[in-house]
Amino acid sequence: MATKSGITATTGTVTSAGSGTEGAAVAKALDERAGADHARWEFRDRKTLLYALVGNDFGPEPETRLDEIREYKKNESKFLLDALKPNACDRVIDLGSGFGFIARVVAPLVERVWCLDISSEFLECAKEELRGFANVEFQQMDFADLRFLAGKGITKGYANAVFIHFNFFDITLYLRQLFEILEPGGLFVFGMSDTDTLDITSDRYFGVVLEKYKENRRSPVLMHWNSAKAACRAAEAVGFRAKNACSGGGSAMILLEKPEKEVALGQAPAEELTSAFCQWRNTTAALINQARNLCIRYPKDRDARYALAESLRGAGMDDLAIGEYQALLQDCPGNERQRAEQGWRNARRIEVIFRRFLRSGFRPRNMRRDTTRKCGAHTLGGKSNEGGKLFAWCGK
């Protein structure tokens, strides 16, 4: 069976492949069918379509083993269902639905399924396979064009054994389209062939596909390997949260989530801001504690007191920093005066600017996009609030 390292959802056809002489026969059938249009995954007859779907895994007459193929696809769909957890309100796309074997499992669980395919022949097969299902729609699509789904309220989707045929440009184009049509909070999962975990000497498919590639480098039905890490980064650049949900043996399953609130282009995602803020707060809090302890243990050490004053200032607690500098100035040796006054002035300047902000009607809110709320910091207004000032200035 076309199962790689237990990540069945990421496999499927090695179109034009399979191994040994049987594999070669399948390859020939796929290549030589008169009138076939590989760019659109049209192969003229059902047997060849099935070859394109499952390779040689079900022998030379896959059309006689449909029940086994259905069962096999049902097993594959478990990975997708686990990742998507579909419910009765979900409106789901099956991108590259093939014979509709997976949509058959998903349709009873959700409100509506759109079977989308670049191939009219595959769509006809899916229509036949799913004729008993009232909540399934069928749509032939152009390459990387999902605009017709805009406004349809798509909450989830999957592509099984489809992205394994994409190069990195294709992946990027589809990611962009998916981001456009998914509802905020929407999920999409896809399997891909993954160079990050690929061993070219032992991989079951790689060598076979390599030979086919030598014969026809432009065949759109060949498998393509891409880096799962790079795919996740591309998805994140598009706006998704991306997770490599499962990987190994040259395959990966990527789960995408469209954030609830879209982050405007050029703005940092709220989670990243929150994480940066928390890290800053923890670091500054640790510094302050360390300096305080030093001052307690060595009350006469003025450098320890400067360290405390500076860490308070760095944490945005300028009112406390001012107090520390004032204390340092009280018994200040002449050669140190400049240092203490400079510190005091810096802290005071920030404090004055802050007060001016407040007087001019600036109402400090939590950090941009509620990031402080998430990490538990509070709004400004009170004093010495763990450096909220710095971030509050970002607010408008």
Ligand SMILES: C[S@@+](CC[C@H](N)C(=O)[O-])C[C@H]1O[C@@H](n2cnc3c(N)ncnc32)[C@H](O)[C@@H]1O
């Ligand atoms: C290997 S089959 C997988 C079918 C199905 N997802 C399954 O797992 O049984 C690949 C399917 O993706 C479709 N396909 C290939 N390229 C596509 C594209 N760029 N856009 C949409 N569908 C595509 C093919 O027509 C075919 O139905």
